[in-house]
Amino acid sequence: AQKVTQAQTEISVVEKEDVTLDCVYETRDTTYYLFWYKQPPSGELVFLIRRNSFDEQNEISGRYSWNFQKSTSSFNFTITASQVVDSAVYFCALSEDFGNEKLTFGTGTRLTIIP
């Protein structure tokens, strides 16, 4: 069975600090996808990134970066120079390659950026 663990329930950092959100996953599939979604206070789910299991290259998008390490089954998310607008709940999720496109979500990390 698939499982995603986000051990950090809540994190608070002062604005402009860097912060890393941890995500550890479990799956027996050899092909799978990993995701990060952002849920701002308004409640919608905003897609941030999708990464397949064969692509271990780290990705950077502006202040956001992702570190995918198959050896430790982790897919961590770092925000550099955090801003108040980054305050949100962040979800890591996992899906198998074919069939039901179900996402198995972690329980989320609530990030608060203190001005």
Add this chain to the structure above:
Amino acid sequence: EAQVTQNPRYLITVTGKKLTVTCSQNMNHEYMSWYRQDPGLGLRQIYYSMNVEVTDKGDVPEGYKVSRKEKRNFPLILESPSPNQTSLYFCASSRPRDRNSPLHFGNGTRLTVT
């Protein structure tokens, strides 16, 4: 604009009164799904549909029904709502096996059952 539209955004109802939450997508996606979000549990899948007239149970289907008579619509039906169905519900759609098509979520429906 490509989007998944849920209605209503907020709904308060009483135990046992049938309700329907509508979901519509304008991206011609084959795949649609419903999730519920509860504190400390993340999001869990209720039902999904791979195409018109094809639906199947997710992880927490008890107390819910769905139908997929048209490609764009995937309503969630609560025949006899109970307080434990108080939750935040999300509809989602995607094009299966399309590496460039992540799951698109609607804006959510916050349901309270008293």
